[in-house]
Amino acid sequence: MASPHDNWCAAMTTLAASLASLLGPAGNGPNPAGLALPVAAPADEAELLELLAFARSEQLRVIPMGSGTGLTRWRAGTGADFALSTRRLTGVLAFEPDDGTLAARAGTPLHELAELAAGSGHHLSPRLRHAPTASLGGVLSAGRAGPDRLRLGPPRHQLLGTRIALSDGTVAASGGRLVKNVAGFDLHRLHCGSRGTLGIILEACLRLHPAPEVSSRLATRFAGPDQARAAAELVRRGPLRPWALVLEELTGTDGSCTLHLELGGAEQVHAAELAWVRAAMAELNGATLAPASGEELDHWADGAGARLTVTCQNSRLAAVAPLLAELVPGPQVTQPDLSQIHVFGHGPPLTEAERHPLAQRLARQGARITGHARAAEPGAEWSARIRGALDPLSMFAETEAGS
Missing domain, CATH: 3.40.462.40 (FAD-linked oxidase, cap domain/gating helix)
Structure with a gap:
């Protein structure tokens, strides 16, 4: 009689095969975060939305991640079935040195964007020189800040706009690519520090700052x-x-x-x-x-x-x-x-x-x-209502950290 561990391993093998059939060999793994789960890395937005549709149809729970440099473990009881990485969704979408803005896809390494900004005399925040493989979407989702937070504020203060894939397959946009055009509710800033529990960042636009002389x-x-x-x-x-x-x-x-x-x-x-x-x-x-x-x-x-x-x-x-x-x-x-x-x-x-x-x-x-849940924590009910509205199926599993 097979043990529960053997049954789990068999289920993971079957799931990995299903993901490979959807994405091909290039979209299945590797697993830089060390999770004992299959990792799906779609090549573009269409494949990512197809993966979310597959997860909905099979009632699977997903751990969103970027390159995985900061993803250490998932909390016990989340029941995650596979990780969805945006590391292959790369590329600069818009760079406006005169306006001081930079937009890119979620999987773009942050250090590449920092180098691009520096070439025109700008500084990109957050500064994470010790994490060269950290991706734009993962850093924002994790709310990771560099030493420049003291001068420039947290990552959410740098975010001008995003495009987000929700669990129901909707792609939602908030904010914009120009500082003067950003108006209305700052819904895009909700995703900073959410660890992917509200949706998966597809694109993001950041404000740039003058580099120090x-x-x-x-x-x-x-x-x-x-x-x-x-x-x-x-x-x-x-x-x-x-x-x-x-x-x-x-x-x-x-x-x-x-x-x-x-x-x-x-x-x-x-x-x-x-x-x-x-x-x-x-x-x-x-x-x-x-x-x-x-x-x-x-x-x-x-x-x-x-x-x-x-x-x-x-x-x-x-x-x-x-x-x-x-x-x-x-x-x-x-x-x-x-x-x-x-x-x-x-x-x-x-x-x-x-x-x-x-x-x-x-x-x-x-x-x-930091990160420790407290009973009756201020804002906990409000936070749960937002998660219920944006992810009513609880598809996105909560993690300890991510980037």
């Missing part, structure tokens, strides 16, 4: 986190518009904490900011800002590889950080302006079961674990 990445070490937090607060309240501000605290060392800072802009403004922050650090405790590579800033910005991410009010960071170190030992990276702490270290991300007791302890300090 000059930039500097600086770092200075403090004897402990309290001094580093005081310095960060000084920077936050100063006459600066930093591109990144991060505190790095390593456990198992001498307890020191490093402040990382990135500044950039017009040459005269940049020179004035550098002069101010250096004088302010020297006056605070004699600290000296030294040039730094700043590569860590890109890696840390969206918590990629973190075991846990916690948010709280900025005034509670000093109380939450030591409690978090007690509960989940490991190197901490804090983004003071975003009131966010990432915990790194060895081991996989914590499961929902492991997070629950931690969430209860942290809640007493006014902190919450």
